Amino acid sequence: MGTPETLPLIDPGLWQGRVFDGGQWRAPRGGLRDVVEPATGKTLGQTGVANAEDMGDAIGRAHAAQAAWAATGARERAAVLLKAARWLQESFDELALVIARETGGIVPKGQHEVKEAAVICNIAAGLPMRSQGEVLPSVPGQLSVARRVPHGVVGVISPFNFPLILGIRSVAPALALGNAVVLKPDTRTPISGGVIMAEVFRRAGLPDGVLQVLPGDAEAGEALVTDERVPMIAFTGSPAVGRRIGELAGRHLKKVSLELGGANNLIVLEDADPDRAASAAAFGAWFHQGQICMASNRILVHESIAEALRQRLVAKAQHLPVGDGASGQVALGPLIDLKQLQRFDAVVKDSIAAGATLDAGGRHEGLCYRPTVLSGVRPGMRAFDEEPFGPVASLVTFRSDDEAVALANRGAGGLAAAVISPSIGRAMAIGRQLNAGMVHINDQTVNDECTNPFGGPGIGGNGSAVGGPADVDEYTRWQWITVKDTLPAFPF
Incomplete structure (x- = not known):
C-alpha cells in the first residue's frame, strides 16, 4: 500500500513547507506547521501556512488566469475533470491510507472519500456540456438570451473532518463552470484537503493559476473573504465561523454558500x-x-x-x-x-x-x-x-x-x-x-449521493448550498443579452 513518504501522487518533496500557487509549490511567508497523525502523534510532515499577503498574491494569480480558463471550450474543461477523476481512481489505495492517517479515520472512511471525490469530478465533468441558459420571449426583431456565466474567482474554505470530499465538492463544479478557485484547507488536514487536489488537477492538465491551494488560519481566511477580486465564498464549517464569514461577505456584497451544522x-x-x-x-x-x-x-x-x-x-x-x-x-x-x-x-x-x-x-x-x-x-x-x-x-x-x-x-x-x-x-x-x-x-442521518442538493435551513447554513442541481445555481450567475436585427431610431 505504501506510506505517506512514498506516495507517488503526493510526494513530500513537492509540498513540504509549501503552498500551491500559480501551478508551483512555493514557500509561503506565513511559516510552517507540523501535520500530526491523531492516532499516533507522529508527524506526517510540515505544511506551509499562508498569511494575508500570501493569500493576496494567490488571488491575483487566480484572477489573472480565470478569463482564459472560462474561454476554454466546454469539452476541454470537461476533459480535465475526467482526468482528475482517473488520477483519484488510479491512486485509490495510497490516498485512502493517507486520508485515514491524517484525519484519524478508519481506512474504509478514507476509501469512501477517494471514491466519492472521483464521482464528484465525473459529475462535474458533465456541467460544461449542459445548456448554459435560455432564450427568452421578446419583441419582434430582437433575440433575448439569459445565460449562465462564471463568477470569476471562487474562494473555498474547507474543514478537517472529510477534507477531500468537502473541498472537492465545491472545487470541481466551480472549475468545471469556468471559475478559478482559491482553496484554503484546514491546517490540520492539508494533505487530504489540499495537496491531493492540487496534484490531481495539476496532473490532469489544469492551467497554472486556475486552482490555488493555501492552508491558513483566520488571517488568511479573512483576506480571502474580503478581497474584492473574489465575488463568491463557499464555506463548510461551524456556525460560529459561518456567521463571521456571512457578515464579512455581506459587507463586501459577495455571494456566499454556507454549509454549517446544528443538531440532527x-x-x-x-x-x-x-x-x-x-x-x-x-x-x-x-x-x-x-x-x-x-x-x-x-x-x-x-x-x-x-x-x-x-x-x-x-x-x-x-x-x-x-x-x-x-x-x-x-x-x-x-x-x-x-x-x-x-x-x-x-x-x-x-x-x-x-x-x-x-x-x-x-x-x-x-x-x-x-x-x-x-x-x-x-x-x-x-x-x-x-x-x-x-x-x-x-x-x-x-x-x-x-x-x-x-x-x-x-x-x-x-x-x-x-x-x-x-x-x-x-x-x-x-x-x-x-x-x-x-x-x-428508514435510514440514519449520514447520507449523501453527490447528485442531491446538500444543506439545511437556519443554523444548517443558507439552504441547499451544494450538490446536484444546486451547483449550477451556486457557481454561476445570470447575464441577460439582447440582439436587435438593426439599430432602431429613438425619440431623442
Missing part, C-alpha cells in the same frame, strides 16, 4: 425493529467518531421501545474497538486534536451533571474516545442543544408523534433527519414536518 434528529417509532434501529443509530452517532455534520446527534425514541434500544446501543458501545483507524483493526479512531476532545468531553460531562445518565463510554485514552451512550437527555442539556461533534448517542424519549416533531424542531434548524418505522405513511408525515434540509425514511 433520528426518530425511532415504537413499531421499529429494535435490532435494526440500534444498528442504524450506532452508525449515525459514532461513524468517524461523530465528527460528521450529518451525525445522528439526538436519537428520539418512543418510550415503549426506549429501554430495548438503550440496551442494544450499550452492548455495541462496550464491544466496538477503538484505536488507530489506519491499522484496520478498529471501528472508531481518534478525535482530530486535543481541543476537539476537550470540548466534546465537556459536553458529555456537563450533560451528566444536568441529569443525563451515562450508560456507556464517557472516557478516553489519548484522543480515542469510547463510543458513549447518554439516556435521559432533554432540552437544556448540552448534548441536546449543541452539535457534540463526537461519538455520543443521546437518547431522548417521547410519547406521541407530535411530541417527537416538537422535540426535533427545538433549535434553529439542521442539516439531516431520519425516521425509522415500517409504517411508511406515518413516517413520511413526521418527516414532512421536520425543519431539516435532508430527511430519510
Whole structure:
C-alpha cells in the first residue's frame, strides 16, 4: 500500500513547507506547521501556512488566469475533470491510507472519500456540456438570451473532518463552470484537503493559476473573504465561523454558500425493529467518531421501545474497538486534536451533571474516545442543544408523534433527519414536518449521493448550498443579452 513518504501522487518533496500557487509549490511567508497523525502523534510532515499577503498574491494569480480558463471550450474543461477523476481512481489505495492517517479515520472512511471525490469530478465533468441558459420571449426583431456565466474567482474554505470530499465538492463544479478557485484547507488536514487536489488537477492538465491551494488560519481566511477580486465564498464549517464569514461577505456584497451544522434528529417509532434501529443509530452517532455534520446527534425514541434500544446501543458501545483507524483493526479512531476532545468531553460531562445518565463510554485514552451512550437527555442539556461533534448517542424519549416533531424542531434548524418505522405513511408525515434540509425514511442521518442538493435551513447554513442541481445555481450567475436585427431610431 505504501506510506505517506512514498506516495507517488503526493510526494513530500513537492509540498513540504509549501503552498500551491500559480501551478508551483512555493514557500509561503506565513511559516510552517507540523501535520500530526491523531492516532499516533507522529508527524506526517510540515505544511506551509499562508498569511494575508500570501493569500493576496494567490488571488491575483487566480484572477489573472480565470478569463482564459472560462474561454476554454466546454469539452476541454470537461476533459480535465475526467482526468482528475482517473488520477483519484488510479491512486485509490495510497490516498485512502493517507486520508485515514491524517484525519484519524478508519481506512474504509478514507476509501469512501477517494471514491466519492472521483464521482464528484465525473459529475462535474458533465456541467460544461449542459445548456448554459435560455432564450427568452421578446419583441419582434430582437433575440433575448439569459445565460449562465462564471463568477470569476471562487474562494473555498474547507474543514478537517472529510477534507477531500468537502473541498472537492465545491472545487470541481466551480472549475468545471469556468471559475478559478482559491482553496484554503484546514491546517490540520492539508494533505487530504489540499495537496491531493492540487496534484490531481495539476496532473490532469489544469492551467497554472486556475486552482490555488493555501492552508491558513483566520488571517488568511479573512483576506480571502474580503478581497474584492473574489465575488463568491463557499464555506463548510461551524456556525460560529459561518456567521463571521456571512457578515464579512455581506459587507463586501459577495455571494456566499454556507454549509454549517446544528443538531440532527433520528426518530425511532415504537413499531421499529429494535435490532435494526440500534444498528442504524450506532452508525449515525459514532461513524468517524461523530465528527460528521450529518451525525445522528439526538436519537428520539418512543418510550415503549426506549429501554430495548438503550440496551442494544450499550452492548455495541462496550464491544466496538477503538484505536488507530489506519491499522484496520478498529471501528472508531481518534478525535482530530486535543481541543476537539476537550470540548466534546465537556459536553458529555456537563450533560451528566444536568441529569443525563451515562450508560456507556464517557472516557478516553489519548484522543480515542469510547463510543458513549447518554439516556435521559432533554432540552437544556448540552448534548441536546449543541452539535457534540463526537461519538455520543443521546437518547431522548417521547410519547406521541407530535411530541417527537416538537422535540426535533427545538433549535434553529439542521442539516439531516431520519425516521425509522415500517409504517411508511406515518413516517413520511413526521418527516414532512421536520425543519431539516435532508430527511430519510428508514435510514440514519449520514447520507449523501453527490447528485442531491446538500444543506439545511437556519443554523444548517443558507439552504441547499451544494450538490446536484444546486451547483449550477451556486457557481454561476445570470447575464441577460439582447440582439436587435438593426439599430432602431429613438425619440431623442
